[in-house]
Amino acid sequence: MKKTFRQWAVVTSVVVSSLGLTVSASAALPFFGDKKQEVPSLAPMLEEATPAVVSIAVEGTQTARQRVPEMFRYFFGGPQEQMQERPFRGLGSGVIIDADKGYIVTNNHVVDNADEITVKLTDGRELQAKKLGADEQSDIALLKVSPDNLTALPLADSDKTRVGDFVVAIGNPFGLSQTVTSGIVSALGRSGLNIGGYEDFIQTDAAINRGNSGGALVNLNGELVGINTAIFGPNGGNVGIGFAIPANMMKSLVDQIAEFGEVRRGLLGILGNDVDAGLAEAMNAEVNLGAFVSEVQPESAAEEAGLQAGDIITAVNGRELNSFQELRARIASMGAGAEVTLTIMRKGETQDVNVVLDDATQSTVTAAQIHPALEGATLSNGSDDAGNTGVVVSELERGTPAARIGLQPEDVIVGVNRQRVNTVAEFRNVLDESSGVIALNVKRGKSTLYLVIR
Known part of the structure; x- marks a missing residue:
């Protein structure tokens, strides 16, 4: 048997006649008929x-x-x-x-x-x-x-x-x-x-x-x-x-x-940071809070919807944003395929953009889910300017284990222990089967290097 809630009257003010005062309150109360029992509870x-x-x-x-x-x-x-x-x-x-x-x-x-x-x-x-x-x-x-x-x-x-x-x-x-x-x-x-x-x-x-x-x-x-x-x-x-x-x-x-x-996270496909007064002034924007779009990733939901680098996202589904982190959390909690309305400011004008989110579980992961030494990095399927396909370090937090082993933003991991990896899924599978010392083969611009995880 499922119990349901009763509806209680809301008392908005209680007059304390003996003191000649009016005390505002907002509390759910039943009415008993006897005024002496009509106290906020x-x-x-x-x-x-x-x-x-x-x-x-x-x-x-x-x-x-x-x-x-x-x-x-x-x-x-x-x-x-x-x-x-x-x-x-x-x-x-x-x-x-x-x-x-x-x-x-x-x-x-x-x-x-x-x-x-x-x-x-x-x-x-x-x-x-x-x-x-x-x-x-x-x-x-x-x-x-x-x-x-x-x-x-x-x-x-x-x-x-x-x-x-x-x-x-x-x-x-x-x-x-x-x-x-x-x-x-x-x-x-x-x-x-x-x-x-x-x-x-x-x-x-x-x-x-x-x-x-x-x-x-x-x-x-x-x-x-x-x-x-x-x-x-x-x-x-x-x-x-x-x-x-x-x-x-x-x-x-x-x-x-x-x-x-499991959670199948939504993916917008942008990089960015918080909006502050200095950035707002530089972009000639009349907002001091929100999420600044510094890059729109190719073939992403953001690109499909028409988002552009330089846009400032100020609200998600009508709810105002305070930071890029807040945007990231809201998008990640929405499922793949969810339809989202983003309010953006572009060149001083406000407009709404409708986006259908991609599936983050297919292309992007928080690296700590794969290996503790990679904590602080966000990994995505992608490639660099030279066409090297692999696992791209799309985000990296300073002072984290991933930064300490030598990873840098925009690095492309192309191999693990001399085994080629092209996607995040392949990278995860290879690491799951690896033990002992792990050597990551990384492409950084025109250079090739190895980073070792012990």
Whole structure:
């Protein structure tokens, strides 16, 4: 039996006659008839919402590198490091988003490497869950349990969320039973935090602590606004800065996982950077925020739609952009084939461009997915000016492992251990079969060189 939410009246003001004051409030209230009981309270909404938020306990094993002491290597020989499997247990939270199908959303880091996942409901029932799929880069995972008298949270349109909206965080911090905290939306479109590969977070001052990961951020109508995923503060404690994955972004990713068992990211096919006052002045543009297009890749969705180098993208589907990172996260969360309307400024004039996204999984990957030493690079199928086809380093972050091994933007990887590679898929397959030292054959302009990964 699927439970539904009751509609609660919204009280916009409470007159405190004894003090002669008018106190503004925005809280869901039932009406009891007795005026003395007409006090602002979140309890009625929470009574409906909290059964949809669950506790998640996981057990599994993880592989860790252990350095072998010098004396043992001297007497017995062997490698400097050994791989060792260690059992682990963890706790987190989750949100039921479909009561009929038994779908539960949580963070990928809550259930990563888990061999056994147990979901505990607010009524005390414990159910075994199966992971249908996950996306490490956006930190989302989809679980399934037997659909038996479950309660699901309705989804809010997170694109309509505004700074200052009241929100409530529901989860299981520090392994405690279900806990509720309240606050407001502090900021939108947060990125550049190095928490995940694709960041477009809702920031809130509702207290979020360890164990809240995967829990719900809801509005005063009891609708899911976001999935709590991270905190910012010393020693992992709450300091009033928490982050949640927007519900719309989560829904797009979960729909792909449910249909395909994986996320099939959309690809726009541009390179660029943030817009600031200096760039806006140089381009004679009347905007100081957005995503500047420095290059449109050949035969990409962007080229097909007519985007040009020098364009400034200011909005996606009508929602304003703050940065190139935010654009990257929004596009990546949309599925291949999705139709997107981009608002751009070109030569001082604003216009809309409709784009049908390519499939990023076929041509572009975040290199950390392939090998840890390549973290910080984005790889694409392509070629250089000399016609050398292979795996192009389309983006590279400074100070990352990929930069430290010597990769540079626009490098073309054409071989691994003397084996030719033409595409990202071939590159991934060769690395999966390689062990020990790895030598990358790289074309850089007119030069050929080898970069070694140990």
